[in-house]
Amino acid sequence: MISFSALGEKLGGPCGIQELMEDLGRAMSSEPDMRMLGGGNPSAIPEMQSLWRDQWRHLLENEPDRLDRALVNYDPPGGSPTFRRTMAAFLQRECGWTCTEKNIVVMPGGQAAFFDLFTLLAGHDGKKKILFPIAPEYIGYANQALHPDAFVSIPGAIEELPDHTFKYRIDFDRLRAALTPDIAALCLSCPTNPTGNVITPSELTTLREIAASHSIPLILDQAYGMPFPGAIYTDWTPVWDENLIISISLSKLGLPGVRTSVIVAHERVTTALANMNAVLALANGNIGQALLQPLLEGDQLTRSASEIIRPFYQAKCQLANRLLREALGDRVPYALHASEGAFFLWLWLKDCPITAAELYQRLKRRKVLVVPGHYFFFGLAEPWPHAHQCLRITFSQPEPVVREGLQIIAEEVIAAYAG
């Protein structure tokens, strides 16, 4: 029997994100009758698919040399110099950021970028920690801590709103109390996966001030947000300075298959990440960069984000909200998180007699995949019953799948309360 190291057991063993990706992968490939309301897969938006096909065709037919070069050459570990220059110019132009190519590093997807970032900042010995200002937070981070004490989360302060709605706010008193000298960075996804929360401008300003006054970076994961893909339904001004580490991914543009993302940060951070990339992967895949680069040179990407992607997901979000609210009526004490971005409904089942994990099993038996909430509450100082009362429901799949799935979810939720 081959034995693994403690770290090998931890990283190589089962975990929430691995179960989720297995469920998702099976549902998308070999279980066509499964209604996949579980993962963060982007929708197959026809206009975006046609845009990527056009880019691909253009490369093949009009720029075969560029395609050949992309296929036959390893890029430098931090990404193609031309792509990094173009990306910096795009961010200067579209967002008014002062970054240059030195502040840009290409990574093999946001997931890998976060593993590297957390390792870079918090390390493996538990002496440094990452502080997440609002639990719940992205499931994909949960198992990336190399030390069990490396992550600290502050429970979101629940603000109950009318019409079965609620919103998490940052509890700044608890955040400040948790800011011990071993905190290496603050980190949050915005829009947040799983809740669709977008922090308010004043929350963002306060977070930036706190981070700056403690000389630690604030990491903002903008996988769903600005400047692209733009699945954000409230006003948001993209900001950057050398104390912010911004993660931008190509995945939710409809390109998760190219495994490419970008980190915008202080040169010290981008250089370190590029060096880590050399150790872990030699270089990034360069097809994603080759497909995106021409779009960064003009305004087509920004227009696609605001005219195609945002309205597409916003319409799906409104429909999903309406369907689930109609199906649940006033029969159970539920609340949905304010839908301000991303692809998810976050359903809070107050004092539900069964756990979200049990509900997940019941739904899976009825061919509906969701994600039980407790996976998103890592790093808490003490258990929080709320974590077992929430479900994440993805609405990015085709409308018939979402309709049927939400109907079945409502039936099972009502049955759960009926006992």
Ligand SMILES: Cc1ncc(COP(=O)(O)O)c(C=O)c1O
């Ligand atoms: C908030 C958030 N961050 C990062 C990622 C990782 O995305 P990728 O590795 O495809 O760039 C995801 C994927 O769903 C996500 O939801």
